[in-house]
Amino acid sequence: MEKVLSYLSEHQPRFVRELCDYVRFPSVSAQPQHQPDMAACAEWLLNRCRGLGLDARVCPTPGHPVVLARTPRRAGRRHFMVYGHYDVQPPEPFELWKSPPFEPRLEGRSLFARGASDNKGQHLAHLNAVEAYLRTGTELPCDLTFVVEGEEEVGSRHLADFLKTNRAELACDAVVVSDTGIPDLKHPALTYALRGITAVEIKLHGPSRDLHSGIYGGSVDNPAMALCQLLAKLRDKHGRIAIPGFYDDVAALSAFERKQLARLPFKESAYRKFLGVPQLFGERGFTPIEQRSARPTVEINGLTSGYQGEGSKTIVPAWASAKLTFRLVPDQQPKKIIALIRKHLASLCPPTVRMELKTGHGGEPYLVSPTSALAQASLRALKRAFGCEPVLMREGGSIPIVTEFKKVLGADTLLLGLALPDDNAHSPNEKFSLDCFERGMRMSAELWPELSGACKTP
Numbered sequence: 001m002e003k004v005l006s007y008l009s010e011h012q013p014r015f016v017r018e019l020c021d022y023v024r025f026p027s028v029s030a031q032p033q034h035q036p037d038m039a040a041c042a043e044w045l046l047n048r049c050r051g052l053g054l055d056a057r058v059c060p061t062p063g064h065p066v067v068l069a070r071t072p073r074r075a076g077r078r079h080f081m082v083y084g085h086y087d088v089q090p091p092e093p094f095e096l097w098k099s100p101p102f103e104p105r106l107e108g109r110s111l112f113a114r115g116a117s118d119n120k121g122q123h124l125a126h127l128n129a130v131e132a133y134l135r136t137g138t139e140l141p142c143d144l145t146f147v148v149e150g151e152e153e154v155g156s157r158h159l160a161d162f163l164k165t166n167r168a169e170l171a172c173d174a175v176v177v178s179d180t181g182i183p184d185l186k187h188p189a190l191t192y193a194l195r196g197i198t199a200v201e202i203k204l205h206g207p208s209r210d211l212h213s214g215i216y217g218g219s220v221d222n223p224a225m226a227l228c229q230l231l232a233k234l235r236d237k238h239g240r241i242a243i244p245g246f247y248d249d250v251a252a253l254s255a256f257e258r259k260q261l262a263r264l265p266f267k268e269s270a271y272r273k274f275l276g277v278p279q280l281f282g283e284r285g286f287t288p289i290e291q292r293s294a295r296p297t298v299e300i301n302g303l304t305s306g307y308q309g310e311g312s313k314t315i316v317p318a319w320a321s322a323k324l325t326f327r328l329v330p331d332q333q334p335k336k337i338i339a340l341i342r343k344h345l346a347s348l349c350p351p352t353v354r355m356e357l358k359t360g361h362g363g364e365p366y367l368v369s370p371t372s373a374l375a376q377a378s379l380r381a382l383k384r385a386f387g388c389e390p391v392l393m394r395e396g397g398s399i400p401i402v403t404e405f406k407k408v409l410g411a412d413t414l415l416l417g418l419a420l421p422d423d424n425a426h427s428p429n430e431k432f433s434l435d436c437f438e439r440g441m442r443m444s445a446e447l448w449p450e451l452s453g454a455c456k457t458p
């Protein structure tokens with residue numbers, strides 16, 4: 001292991017240069033004009049994997065391709081999968097970036113670029129650890145397969161089918177995913193739960209065209225107003241979602257969990273300042289950490305209607321629309337929740353407008369035992385790599401494919417994220433900490449002997 005770790009230390013400057021090359025691809029899965037950049041990014045990753053001696057291929061899907069790379073399969077060895085995604089969120093609004101999103105900028109120990117933290121830097125750390133094993137002639141104690149997809153940020157539409165098609169090749173003892181966060185460098189973490197998600201788009205149609213608000217306003221409903229009234233009824237003033245049946249399947253937080261979550265470092269005033277809000281808001285009866293990781297929410301992600309240009313325009317708009325996402329917690333099921341949402345919205349919609357509902361991507365919440373032999377093994381790897389005691393946490397974000405790993409491959413997922421709270425994932429000025437990058441490589445190196453050993457004694 002010493003050889004592997006020294007190799008990692010020696011090659012840090014090159015690893016950073018390679019991460020810079022990787023984040024230069026504007027691999028924005030949501031925007032069709034970036035399709036060629038997606039393909040080029042997958043190709044770059046393919047070559048990186050082949051360059052370090054992995055058996056790698058780019059697998060087409062009806063959407064963006066999956067990059068699959070594996071170490072040689074040996075009989076009698078444990079097999080783990082490392083999952084990541086090379087697609088990134090749209091970088092807009094550009095004007096808020098201090099430097100262009102796809103031109104990496106180093107400042108101190110931070111690398112700024114869209115995708116640096118979510119997720120290119122995080123899965124590259126794992127690849128670099130494998131390189132260190134292979135180049136130092138250190139035998140890997142297990143077989144590894146990397147699955148790096150290009151559609152995570154748009155709901156992993158085609159990955160479940162990909163898992164089914166390649167079920168035999170991908171069958172594994174566990175999946176390792178570094179695509180979550182840690183509170184800070186002194187608190188490396190094993191995340192044992194993620195929230196699920198379900199997306200809906202509501203459009204209210206009013207008059208057949210925008211109308212003069214002086215001539216017609218007052219005699220027809222205003223769809224923007226109707227939409228605001230409807231949306232306002234989705235949540236009460238205490239932060240509880242006001243949809244009948246919505247909480248029926250929510251698993252209560254155990255006293256043990258609440259104690260674990262209360263252990264995480266958190267200062268309300270610093271958090272408030274960091275987010276730039278005058279006061280925090282969340283469901284009554286829960287701490288901010290519980291609210292953002294273990295309780296369901298509804299969020300308006302986008303709201304559009306009427307005239308948005310400069311100056312004023314006196315109209316009754318023809319339509320108004322809103323993009324919503326609900327974050328779900330164990331044991332809420334997206335399908336059941338969507339049915340409840342549909343029913344409730346239909347009952348709230350006034351007869352003066354016509355409602356159109358589109359459902360978007362969805363993903364189930366995830367919860368895995370934090371006390372399993374594999375979980376304990378990963379905590380030991382974290383402790384050695386970061387040099388301090390790791391914590392157990394839940395995360396509010398979603399990685400819908402992890403429930404498919406369980407359903408299709410029968411494998412649990414170990415969420416060992418490397419992002420810091422101020423990494424600005426999905427925001428302008430996303431960055432990745434080079435300290436997290438380096439510790440992530442060490443964690444990955446330490447992980448494989450630990451996990452392989454833990455599998456023998458279930």
Ligand code: BES
Nearest residue numbers: 118153154155179180181395396397398
């Ligand atoms: N890396 C995130 C997920 C994440 C972030 C989990 C922070 C836990 C903590 C991932 O790339 C992501 O953004 N997922 C989307 C999924 C959605 C598009 C279906 C999300 O959570 O919004």
Ligand code: ZN
Nearest residue numbers: 089118153425
């Ligand atoms: Zn993301």
